[in-house]
Amino acid sequence: MSKKFRSGFVPIIGRPNVGKSTLLNRILGRKVSITSPKPQTTWTNVLGVKTREDGQIIFVDTPGFHNPRGNFNTHMVERAKESLREGDLILHLTDVINPFSPEEELVIREIKATKVLSILVINKIDLLKDPSQSKEIEKVFSKKHNYNAILKVSALKGENLDQLEEVIISLLPEGPPLFPEEVYTDQSLKTLAREIIREKVFHFTHQEVPYCCAVVVEEFREDPSRNFLYIQATINVERESQKGILIGKGGGMLKKIGSAARRELEELLGKKIYLDLWVKVQEDWRERDYLLRDFGLLK
Ligand SMILES: Nc1nc2c(ncn2[C@@H]2O[C@H](COP(=O)(O)OP(=O)(O)OP(=O)(O)O)[C@@H](O)[C@H]2O)c(=O)[nH]1
Ligand SMILES: [Mg+2]
Incomplete structure (x- = not known):
């Protein structure tokens, strides 16, 4: 049986x-x-x-x-x-x-x-x-x-x-599958991109900085004819001083974060990616629910 x-x-x-x-x-x-x-x-x-x-x-x-x-x-x-x-x-x-x-x-x-x-x-x-x-x-x-x-x-x-x-x-209780066999997550590719960028922020920055960086993917555009993906994202920080750290000397830090994220996303998605990263100050975003909602961190 x-x-x-x-x-x-x-x-x-x-x-x-x-x-x-x-x-x-x-x-x-x-x-x-x-x-x-x-x-x-x-x-x-x-x-x-x-x-x-x-x-x-x-x-x-x-x-x-x-x-x-x-x-x-x-x-x-x-x-x-x-x-x-x-x-x-x-x-x-x-x-x-x-x-x-x-x-x-x-x-x-x-x-x-x-x-x-x-x-x-x-x-x-x-x-x-x-x-x-x-x-x-x-x-x-x-x-x-x-x-x-x-x-x-x-x-x-x-x-x-x-x-x-x-x-x-x-x-587990007896029951039917709740998702089709080929589904392995509910996370969109756009959210995956946000998370991979955040992971690189965690990798390259220290102390309080990674905790003050909310990544928002503003544009996620496919060009199927060229098998190419354009991603524009903003890293929102809480203070001007954190913005300085994220951009780094001569833009060096942002470049490091960007190219590590781009490389991993290219591997995960099997596509060439153009990643355009920006940094913006949104004061005390961690304390403001409307910003958490905007950033997709709160329903
Ligand atoms: N040696 C060893 N390290 C591990 C193992 N599992 C996870 N790690 C390491 O532990 C650290 C934390 O792993 P995460 O998977 O991010 O832990 P988490 O519980 O999801 O952490 P939060 O999301 O912060 O709550 C990483 O550096 C992992 O590589 C393990 O089995 N052995
Ligand atoms: Mg975890």
Whole structure:
């Protein structure tokens, strides 16, 4: 007898920087969500759909869970909470670097409040010299919450991810696919372009600067006859001083960001791209909801 098809929403939740976006990309085998060594890289929920013979997992990558200060961060954490309420199964991602941080308590409190099934995923096991070190993490977490499963993985190296997929499928409800087989995200190419530019801003700038850069793609025009894409984007910063840093000496910084983003987008989209980047000051945009809406960071 053939097995029944299973499907459902699976939010990936965890404190900043534990590897949520890396995990999603690795499972899907393509980049849908940007990553960086800096915390709070993901700003909005990103859907990633994995369709298999026996089921469809609709992952929701979320902004890192933290105690928010300020308007924009409050919205970010709210998006993560929303995804939990809509989930059929929660992946709580932690890592071996800082598993006992107070932010974990915030995550566990939210998971408990939903009463939804949950899996604890301990990531970055490639960093452990002695694999038994993760036993202590397992012990502590299993006392805090009654997880339906606990798994150790390396999202970066792809370790144990097949097993994780099997466990996820087994815990999803029976149901039909919710997306056509060929769909792997709900994100438009225009939004992907915005995110890749933002990733390069995270890569090349430091301290508070990457957190003050809202990228808006103003034009996204295809020329099918020449297999060519014209993208014009603005990086909105909060202060004149940040504008100076982003443009850099002789425009050097903006050039670095632009060419790294263009190269990656050309690879991802398989097209030649002309990327036209601008920088603009929008004072305190993080505090103003109307600007967050304009920038596509708030519904
Ligand atoms: N060594 C190691 N590093 C990892 C692993 N998974 C992710 N990383 C690294 O951890 C850092 C953070 O990864 P992200 O995927 O951006 O983390 P995130 O949880 O999405 O972070 P936020 O979006 O900021 O909440 C990056 O430098 C990744 O390369 C892993 O399994 N092993
Ligand atoms: Mg992320």
